[in-house]
Amino acid sequence: MAPNLKLSWLLFSLIFFISIAISVAELCNPADKKVLLTIKKAFNNPYVLSSWDPKQDCCTWYSVDCHPTTHRVISLIILADDKISGQIPPDVGDLPFLQTLMLHKLPNLTGPIQPTIANLRHLKSLDLSWNNLSGSLPSFLGSLKNLTLLNLSFNNLTGTIPSSLSQLPNLGSLHLDRNKLTGQIPDSFGYFEGEIPYLYLSHNELSGKIPASLSKMDFNVVSLARNRLEGGAWMLFGANKTTQIVDLSRNLLEFNLSEVVFPRSLTTLDLNHNKIFGSIPVAMTELTFQLNVSYNRLCGQIPVGGRLQSFDLSSYFHNKCLCGAPLGSCKG
Numbered sequence: 001m002a003p004n005l006k007l008s009w010l011l012f013s014l015i016f017f018i019s020i021a022i023s024v025a026e027l028c029n030p031a032d033k034k035v036l037l038t039i040k041k042a043f044n045n046p047y048v049l050s051s052w053d054p055k056q057d058c059c060t061w062y063s064v065d066c067h068p069t070t071h072r073v074i075s076l077i078i079l080a081d082d083k084i085s086g087q088i089p090p091d092v093g094d095l096p097f098l099q100t101l102m103l104h105k106l107p108n109l110t111g112p113i114q115p116t117i118a119n120l121r122h123l124k125s126l127d128l129s130w131n132n133l134s135g136s137l138p139s140f141l142g143s144l145k146n147l148t149l150l151n152l153s154f155n156n157l158t159g160t161i162p163s164s165l166s167q168l169p170n171l172g173s174l175h176l177d178r179n180k181l182t183g184q185i186p187d188s189f190g191y192f193e194g195e196i197p198y199l200y201l202s203h204n205e206l207s208g209k210i211p212a213s214l215s216k217m218d219f220n221v222v223s224l225a226r227n228r229l230e231g232g233a234w235m236l237f238g239a240n241k242t243t244q245i246v247d248l249s250r251n252l253l254e255f256n257l258s259e260v261v262f263p264r265s266l267t268t269l270d271l272n273h274n275k276i277f278g279s280i281p282v283a284m285t286e287l288t289f290q291l292n293v294s295y296n297r298l299c300g301q302i303p304v305g306g307r308l309q310s311f312d313l314s315s316y317f318h319n320k321c322l323c324g325a326p327l328g329s330c331k332g
């Protein structure tokens with residue numbers, strides 16, 4: 001063999017062996033791998049986790065993501081599987097660099113919100129929605145300062161809403177809807193420390209008055225439907241807000257609609273099934289929105305103009321003495 005051919009052969013072999021060595025090298029942190037295998041075992045080795053093979057690099061496993069340089073596990077996302085049964089294993093608290101934890105649509109996932117989640121200081125997104133979790137909302141959630149998303153909706157959670165949640169400075173979206181939460185909306189929800197989150201509290205058993213402190217907030221979306229809230233709702237409105245969607249349907253709210261000033265930004269206002277009285281304010285003709293005020297105690301003529309005549313009559317029906325198009329004409 002000519003010397004330069006020999007050299008290139010040597011070089012070729014070297015590159016070949018290096019690339020094999022790299023493909024075999026474990027990037028996954030061994031401690032993280034151990035924890036993930038414990039979690040797999042706790043979930044009874046479900047099929048959805050069959051790629052979690054101890055012989056493979058855990059950063060390549062399905063549902064797992066690692067940091068590009070540190071190779072620590074930063075994301076665990078397990079979706080839609082009814083074979084995963086039991087409780088959230090305490091071991092999730094031993095993935096110290098986790099930023100995203102999503103256990104979603106696991107109908108046989110039961111038990112409490114695992115207390116060791118409190119250890120996950122880097123958590124940005126906690127989505128445990130559509131499971132069958134029970135027990136109360138732990139107040140430690142308010143100390144996970146980097147949370148931008150907290151979604152616990154569609155579970156079986158009970159007890160009151162911890163006031164500490166308003167201390168999450170980066171929270172963009174708070175979904176606690178479709179549980180069995182009781183008590184009042186915390187007064188602290190008028191004092192969110194940073195961003196004002198999209199607020200979803202519907203389909204619970206919340207009671208009492210909406211706190212007046214909420215007048216300080218400018219929610220983009222606020223959904224309080226299907227609870228047992230009483231009294232007024234003025235604190236959610238006002239000319240200076242930029243709120244778009246307000247759903248207060250199916251509560252026990254009782255206030256004079258004529259006295260409320262609605263922000264021009266409103267796109268959806270659902271007030272159906274309450275005890276709202278007074279009449280529809282003329283200012284509503286200036287709004288570009290969807291409206292439903294059915295099943296209340298409203299009276300008087302529906303003002304003519306804007307979008308008010310374009311709504312289906314079911315937006316207005318079952319009131320005390322509301323009249324005018326699209327309902328029947330006002331008599332006398």
Ligand SMILES: *[C@@H]1O[C@H](CO)[C@@H](O)[C@H](O)[C@H]1NC(C)=O
Pocket residue numbers: 082083084085107108
């Ligand atoms: C999960 O729950 C469904 C009913 O909701 C049941 O039919 C199924 O056997 C459960 N699976 C396991 C693994 O427990």
Ligand SMILES: *[C@@H]1O[C@H](CO)[C@@H](O)[C@H](O)[C@H]1NC(C)=O
Pocket residue numbers: 105106107108130131132154155
């Ligand atoms: C909770 O469990 C019940 C009974 O097993 C099931 O019907 C329901 O779909 C589950 N809920 C969710 C949100 O998965």
Ligand SMILES: *[C@@H]1O[C@H](CO)[C@@H](O)[C@H](O)[C@H]1NC(C)=O
Pocket residue numbers: 121122123146
């Ligand atoms: C929280 O987020 C900020 C900004 O992204 C980051 O600098 C900080 O290290 C994070 N804190 C934790 C505990 O992860």
Ligand SMILES: *[C@@H]1O[C@H](CO)[C@@H](O)[C@H](O)[C@H]1NC(C)=O
Pocket residue numbers: 127129130149151153154173175
């Ligand atoms: C949170 O849960 C709600 C209700 O299930 C769902 O509509 C919403 O898309 C979820 N949001 C995120 C960001 O996961």
Ligand SMILES: *[C@@H]1O[C@H](CO)[C@@H](O)[C@H](O)[C@H]1NC(C)=O
Pocket residue numbers: 132134156158
């Ligand atoms: C929800 O919780 C209630 C009371 O805590 C319990 O009786 C019920 O069985 C739970 N439902 C499911 C689907 O777990």
Ligand SMILES: *[C@@H]1O[C@H](CO)[C@@H](O)[C@H](O)[C@H]1NC(C)=O
Pocket residue numbers: 238239240
């Ligand atoms: C709304 O904003 C205007 C102009 O910034 C201000 O003069 C007025 O006092 C505000 N009204 C309320 C109710 O905050």
Ligand SMILES: *[C@@H]1O[C@H](CO)[C@@H](O)[C@H](O)[C@H]1NC(C)=O
Pocket residue numbers: 256257258259277278279
């Ligand atoms: C509602 O408020 C308006 C305006 O302040 C007032 O004229 C009206 O009498 C009130 N209606 C009822 C039923 O209290």
Ligand SMILES: *[C@@H]1O[C@H](CO)[C@@H](O)[C@H](O)[C@H]1NC(C)=O
Pocket residue numbers: 272273292293294295312314315
């Ligand atoms: C308004 O709400 C009522 C009560 O839920 C419902 O029956 C009706 O269809 C709704 N109308 C529109 C236009 O959405």
